Amino acid sequence: MRRNILITGASSGLGMGMARAWAAKGCNLALCARREENLEALQHELTTSYPNIRVVIQALDVCDYDRVPEVFQSFKEELGSLDRIVVNAGMASSHGIGQGHFESNRQAAETNFVAAIAQCEAAMEIFRAQNAGHLVLISSVSGVRGFRGAMNVYAATKAAVASLAEGLQLDTEGTPIRVTNIMPGYILTDINRSTKNAPFRVDLETGVAALVSAIDKEKRRAYVPWWPWTPLSYVIKALPFKVFARAM
Template identity: 50%
Template sequence: MTAATPRPSQTTLITGASSGLGAEMARQLAARGHDLALCARRTERLEELRTEILAAHPERKVSVRALDVDDHDAVFEVFRAFRDEFAADGRAIDRVVVNAGIGKGAPLGTGRFDANRDTAMTNFIGALAQTEAAMEIFRAQDGGHLVMISSVSAKRGMPKAMTAYAATKAGVAHLAEGLRTELHSKPQYRISVIHPGFIISEMSDPNRKPGLLMASTERGTTAIVDAIVKEKKSVSVPGWPWTPVAAVLKVAPLGLVRKMV
């Protein structure tokens, strides 16, 4: 009896992979047998991450490229370069995780339009460019898994410094839902929206301590990666306490929402 041919590992492309949730996703996906295409602005950190992953998992393929997602032409160039590199090995880009983003912002009308504009440009327009580039690849190969990293804050309009940030995260969630609606009859296309709650990361505050509402980077990312590999359509993570918190946020009176955040 002939042994079955081993199934090739999946290839996952992650943006914003040089630190925080993106870097930890890369570590955990590599541990689960995924090959990786990693991009971010800080190439020295990407190189360090690649060295770390290959030391732990020498059988993996890890490709890295510089990318600033605010350079929209570069988004398409980098995604296509990854596609061509893996195609040369007879492989496809199976999954794209739209993760790159920033968290700065200010209450509207307080003279910090620059901060809110930058948040909108990176988190929404940059995510739109990444989604366009990913779907260009997936449509050409007739299938793939798009993962959008949104936020629990997308469930409701948020006050003060979170207003613009939450709006961008709601926007990317709707981009994904629009695609899911369009491709509903084509199961070879999978669309996931991940809504993380408070997770310690470089963007949030790496010096915070884990607690009921603040998950460690490892625990929070494990919940994200579990949802990704299970190809969940839409999920708030970690499930406790963020599944019930997200449900409450959607219906709570505005006064309560203001107190919650």
């Protein structure tokens, strides 16, 4: 079992849900996010419910690229090792291209992709020194194809994250380091709460259970929940452009 797990973006949503699930399994946790007060509350909750585990926290904006390796290394020193690092921090894009919202779209692109590179750099440095570890990148089903409007930039960043994960899988093939690309469908969190008509959306508890189960299997790629997103991902990719344009 991967006992010492680092999760970014752990102050809400999927990150918080994963922390609770792995705490229940007896894992020690290194949790970071921008909202320190949320982390403190989660730390208190988990150590009270599971007094035999360690939960260490640090405030971190993943776009503060110089601090990312510092925080990851300090977590490693505090816990002795890091067995799994989950690159989870991210944000939605809320505007289409050409509507005068470049700064908002730039922020989404930086947070979802450039910051993911910074996290992967820090994680792989630790894992290569240990000659062991499991790196998990949270992409999205939306990364399998371009999407219109407000989803455009978000989908593009998640496609980039998926590609980054596959490249790292090639880099680590034949080594004790595992890399997993997780592609969730619609799981109810703040990032998609305002999305209207989100197809096949599941509640947070159901989604997190499927997410943790998929990560623990350590496959190269997993759609979450498996049904219906695994078969649907192939349908989405195969639809002719004009059919996809009408559907979206």
